[in-house]
Amino acid sequence: MKVWIVACFFILSGCVNAKSIAQSDGKESDFCSILQLMVNIPELQKYYHIKERPDRKPLKLVLSDHNIKCASLVKFAEPVVMVKKENIKNFISPYMEILKINILNNKADIYFIYPVEGIKGRSKLTKNKNGEWSVDESSVFEI
Helix, strand or coil, X not given: CHHHHHHHHHHXXXXXXXXXXXXXXXXXXXXXXXXXHHHCCHHHHHHHCCCCCHHHCCCEEEECCCCCCCCCCEECCEECEEEEHHHHHHCCCCCEEEEEEEEECCEEXXXXXXXXXXXXXXXXXXXXXXXXXXXXXXXXXXX
């Protein structure tokens, strides 16, 4: 019986970890810096359509790890609204979802989707010696 309980614990803890947004050695400030750079990548700008679709302001960002708070995150001169993943089923407004962020040492990968425009993307970033992140490469694809 004890073996069964231990086995269930490891299986369940593995499932929880698989759903985590961040597999990293980074800090919350790293996540916020990475998110800010990602929402500003040049490849994404043509998909926001803010002039034609003002209802897309403020930008709504869905994170599976809703414990991350980024008060300084801004897009379109407005604070970004962080939305819990479990709330998107009833969410009418357009949103961008962060699928995964991997941070290891001074490198990061971020994967995202913007369902209203039918796109997905990825950005690779590097942290310099001064602790500042920069985008090395990014790509956006229609799905």
